Amino acid sequence: MTKHAKISNAVIRRLPRYRRYLNELRKKGVDKISSNEFSRLIGYTASQIRQDLNNFGGFGQQGYGYSVCGLYNEISAILGLDRQYKMVIVGAGNLGQAIANHTYYYKAGFIVNGIFEINPRLIGIKINDIEVMDYEKIVEYVEENNIDIGIICTTKDAAQEVADKLCFAGVKGLWNFAPVDIETPDHVAVENMHISDSLHSLAYHMNKIAADEEEK
Amino acid sequence: MTKHAKISNAVIRRLPRYRRYLNELRKKGVDKISSNEFSRLIGYTASQIRQDLNNFGGFGQQGYGYSVCGLYNEISAILGLDRQYKMVIVGAGNLGQAIANHTYYYKAGFIVNGIFEINPRLIGIKINDIEVMDYEKIVEYVEENNIDIGIICTTKDAAQEVADKLCFAGVKGLWNFAPVDIETPDHVAVENMHISDSLHSLAYHMNKIAADEEEK
Numbered sequence: 001m002t003k004h005a006k007i008s009n010a011v012i013r014r015l016p017r018y019r020r021y022l023n024e025l026r027k028k029g030v031d032k033i034s035s036n037e038f039s040r041l042i043g044y045t046a047s048q049i050r051q052d053l054n055n056f057g058g059f060g061q062q063g064y065g066y067s068v069c070g071l072y073n074e075i076s077a078i079l080g081l082d083r084q085y086k087m088v089i090v091g092a093g094n095l096g097q098a099i100a101n102h103t104y105y106y107k108a109g110f111i112v113n114g115i116f117e118i119n120p121r122l123i124g125i126k127i128n129d130i131e132v133m134d135y136e137k138i139v140e141y142v143e144e145n146n147i148d149i150g151i152i153c154t155t156k157d158a159a160q161e162v163a164d165k166l167c168f169a170g171v172k173g174l175w176n177f178a179p180v181d182i183e184t185p186d187h188v189a190v191e192n193m194h195i196s197d198s199l200h201s202l203a204y205h206m207n208k209i210a211a212d213e214e215e216k
Numbered sequence: 217m218t219k220h221a222k223i224s225n226a227v228i229r230r231l232p233r234y235r236r237y238l239n240e241l242r243k244k245g246v247d248k249i250s251s252n253e254f255s256r257l258i259g260y261t262a263s264q265i266r267q268d269l270n271n272f273g274g275f276g277q278q279g280y281g282y283s284v285c286g287l288y289n290e291i292s293a294i295l296g297l298d299r300q301y302k303m304v305i306v307g308a309g310n311l312g313q314a315i316a317n318h319t320y321y322y323k324a325g326f327i328v329n330g331i332f333e334i335n336p337r338l339i340g341i342k343i344n345d346i347e348v349m350d351y352e353k354i355v356e357y358v359e360e361n362n363i364d365i366g367i368i369c370t371t372k373d374a375a376q377e378v379a380d381k382l383c384f385a386g387v388k389g390l391w392n393f394a395p396v397d398i399e400t401p402d403h404v405a406v407e408n409m410h411i412s413d414s415l416h417s418l419a420y421h422m423n424k425i426a427a428d429e430e431e432k
Contacts, residue, residue: 012420016413020395043397079416080423094317098310102411110415149418173422175415179236181259187429189421191414195318197232198407199326199391200295202365204228205405206389207296213403 007055007078014052015075017042022072034065084109087175088142090162091153092117092125092132095177099151100127113145142169152176163190223271223294230268231291233258238288250281300325303391304358306378307369308333308341308348311393315367316343329361358385368392379406 021042025033035053039046053066056074076082089096092115100112116135117123125132133141141147150166152159152174159178166174173189176182184190237258241249251269255262269282272290292298305312308331316328332351333339341348349357357363366382368375368390375394382390389405392398400406 012417015420016410016416017397019416020397020410020413078420080419081416085419094310094314098314101310148422172426173418175418181233181236187425189418189425191418191421193411193414194232194236195409197236198409200232200235200297201228202389202391202405202407203296203301204231204294205407206364209403209405210388 011052011055014044015079018052019072019075019079019081022068022075025068026072030068032065032067038066081109084111085148086111086113086145087149087151088113088138088147088166088171089115089151089153090117090135090138090166092119092122092127093153096151096153097127099153099177100130110149112151113147114141116141139165139169142166142171147171149173149175152178152182154178156180227268227271230260231295234268235288235291235295235297238284238291241284242288246284248281248283254282297325300327301364302327302329302361303365303367304329304354304363304382304387305331305367305369306333306351306354306382308335308338308343309369312367312369313343315369315393316346326365328367329363330357332357355381355385358382358387363387365389365391368394368398370394372396 021038025041033041035046035049038049042049044052053071056078073082087110089100089112092100096115096117100115112128112130115127115130115132116138117132118135122132123134142150147169148171150163150171150173152162152166154162156178159176159180160182163174163176163182163184167184167188171188174182174184174191176190176192177195179194179196181192182190237254241257249257251262251265254265258265260268269287272294289298303326305316305328308316312331312333316331328344328346331343331346331348332354333348334351338348339350358366363385364387366379366387366389368378368382370378372394375392375396376398379390379392379398379400383400383404387404390398390400390407392406392408393411395410395412397408398406
């Protein structure tokens, strides 16, 4: 991992978005882009972009702009996307299946090695060529296969217990889709994906627009 | 909608999280909570909590704390969760099916009325008692049924076209799961759910922890 000790969390949150846009530009064969052009595309101000990208410096040149490929590769390295990650999914319901099928992750270096489930009707089936295994065997599997990331697609009530077991087995990160905040020891990173929070924000913004229009 | 014109976007982003924790407290029969207790639970500082909740004032009392139910109801009203929303899903693949099955949304006032698909093999099946219909008929359906929200579970390439059609048909909000930022007219709210951005942040934090440990 390239060391950039002082990058703030807010900048880190924006990096995947920069990277997505740079990837689109790269695919379209665009070599360089100015902060003004990038601003129109991505919706951040040009000054915000310059400030963010200055954090890992050297890619912007006065009168030239940013090297699309250079910046894309640098951001990928900062995010740690220049290596591969082995993942297991816990919970083979619709959400677990949806994630297993997101072939995007395979391409980007995130590989689902196994899926675990307690429901005997699902154990043994294959999802996208990945076997659904008995949850009882998860600790052994994670240890033996040096799994990096556990993806939690269980119910709210089971999530913390599953998280504890995955941490015990040695994962380095948890990606949690259960609608509860899970806790991990300091050495295990966690991202809680609260899908419903996003729906609630949407509801707020819809009502805000309606209220603003009424006032007119 | 209760009017709170000056609440910042950052506060709005935190409201669904406050509401989730208040809901858990409410279910456990907790009547009131101090900002210090709330801080230990939710992980924001007590001063941040007081500042955030001051935005819609009147619920915190010195030496008493916040009324759990009062605050829960107030936040629900601000978010617009005191009414019902009719939704359609576009794309009946795994992700669309996962969302259709998230019964949580029904309970919370978000009702999936219909699912639309272009794949003839999926048209006509039922998911959770909701019929999968021909995407050709979506404009008519949205208009006739006063659909509020369109949920986009299509591929990246189809997403903007689907968004345009949904906006034309009269939805007031779009919840986009396709891995691309979609654009809407000013009168239509949009939430882009970039699941992979969250995975990329996780990768960053895992590598950061590893790098910090190496330095020790």
